[in-house]
Amino acid sequence: MTAAKTKPRPSGPKPIYAIHGEDAFLKLEALRSVLKEILGDDADPMSIVELEGASAALADVLDELRTPSLLTPMRVVILRDADPFISGRGGPSDDEPTDDSDETEPGSTGVNRAGLEKYLAAPSETGTLILLLKSFPSNLRLYKLVASAGEAIKCEAPKSAALSGWAATRAKSAFGCDFGPGAADRLADLVGADCGRLDSEISKLATYVAPKTKITVEDVEELVGSHREEKVFAIGDAIARQDASDALKLWHQVLETDRAAPFRALGGLAWGFRRFVNARRMLDGGAPAMAAARAAGYFGDPNLFRRQVGRFSVRQWEDYLRRLLSIDVGTKTGQTTTELAVEKLIVQMCAAPAAKDRP
Numbered sequence: 001m002t003a004a005k006t007k008p009r010p011s012g013p014k015p016i017y018a019i020h021g022e023d024a025f026l027k028l029e030a031l032r033s034v035l036k037e038i039l040g041d042d043a044d045p046m047s048i049v050e051l052e053g054a055s056a057a058l059a060d061v062l063d064e065l066r067t068p069s070l071l072t073p074m075r076v077v078i079l080r081d082a083d084p085f086i087s088g089r090g091g092p093s094d095d096e097p098t099d100d101s102d103e104t105e106p107g108s109t110g111v112n113r114a115g116l117e118k119y120l121a122a123p124s125e126t127g128t129l130i131l132l133l134k135s136f137p138s139n140l141r142l143y144k145l146v147a148s149a150g151e152a153i154k155c156e157a158p159k160s161a162a163l164s165g166w167a168a169t170r171a172k173s174a175f176g177c178d179f180g181p182g183a184a185d186r187l188a189d190l191v192g193a194d195c196g197r198l199d200s201e202i203s204k205l206a207t208y209v210a211p212k213t214k215i216t217v218e219d220v221e222e223l224v225g226s227h228r229e230e231k232v233f234a235i236g237d238a239i240a241r242q243d244a245s246d247a248l249k250l251w252h253q254v255l256e257t258d259r260a261a262p263f264r265a266l267g268g269l270a271w272g273f274r275r276f277v278n279a280r281r282m283l284d285g286g287a288p289a290m291a292a293a294r295a296a297g298y299f300g301d302p303n304l305f306r307r308q309v310g311r312f313s314v315r316q317w318e319d320y321l322r323r324l325l326s327i328d329v330g331t332k333t334g335q336t337t338t339e340l341a342v343e344k345l346i347v348q349m350c351a352a353p354a355a356k357d358r359p
Helices: 024-039 058-066 083-087 111-119 141-149 160-175 183-191 195-209 217-240 244-255 261-284 289-295 302-310 314-332 338-351
Strands: 003-005 016-020 048-052 075-080 127-133 151-155
Touching: 016 024, 016 141, 024 075, 024 127, 024 151, 024 195, 048 058, 058 075, 058 111, 058 127, 083 111, 083 127, 111 141, 141 151, 160 183, 160 195, 183 195, 183 217, 195 217, 217 244, 217 261, 217 302, 217 338, 244 338, 261 289, 261 302, 261 314, 261 338, 289 302, 314 338
Parallel strands: 016 127, 016 151, 048 075, 075 127
Antiparallel strands: 003 151
């Protein structure tokens, strides 16, 4: 987990934790870690109260924190999606003062935030508040108070250069596995900066190699790479054969995988098209089909790959790649849908004249 902590942890649970960031998986992992620290391995569900930030009242939050648990030494209040509560868009409390004179942001109406600041001056000894936020600016007075009295845990996916290191650490700590040379890099390249999916793929890989504990590049290619890459190359082969029906059938198979499939599949096609562009350049430069195929991440028949890539010129592949990127923009702005736009592009590619300068 990539967690930037504001200060070393003293012993014992703190009165407040702020878990913030965009990565949902890392935030969930941080929440589990904090709950384990406070309540131990066998937490009684009765000791945990969950409230929604958009609708919670400050008075209710404070009442829950100040009410001792009858069954456990600590009561934990989790405020989910707490951004509107902290930003001042939550409803004001009748039981707390509305004087915002100590707010650091001009014009702010952060009544809830001011109430939490006052609470932290004398917090409950038996209650802990956990804020789950997307954003928690460090210039807020509440941030500084959390850093002093509690802990702020920032959860964001590692940068590209650090993804393989994160994957290797996760494999070791969570699944007792190690990556062989190049395996973690290959996994990071295939999955990208999605810690939840990386964790899922590592879990599958650990099960796949058991009872061994070493994950190789071949394992990653077999279990992870084949799904995305083979579908992309299969679609490319159907387009090379001008078989629109088969290409569309393969595209629909990709879409049926999960609700996020259109966006993930669009990224997969763009990934494949970029490699087709580079491979076509290599073939035009006289590189053997085997070398171009391996550079593109294709480990099947190099002659088949030559046929796929040779269907279009570098300029044509670059044009189709630009059109894929335009589809991505169009879907995000509501101008079209990924499914329909890609279907049209596939049909157009299958009908387009082949490149005259085949490699």
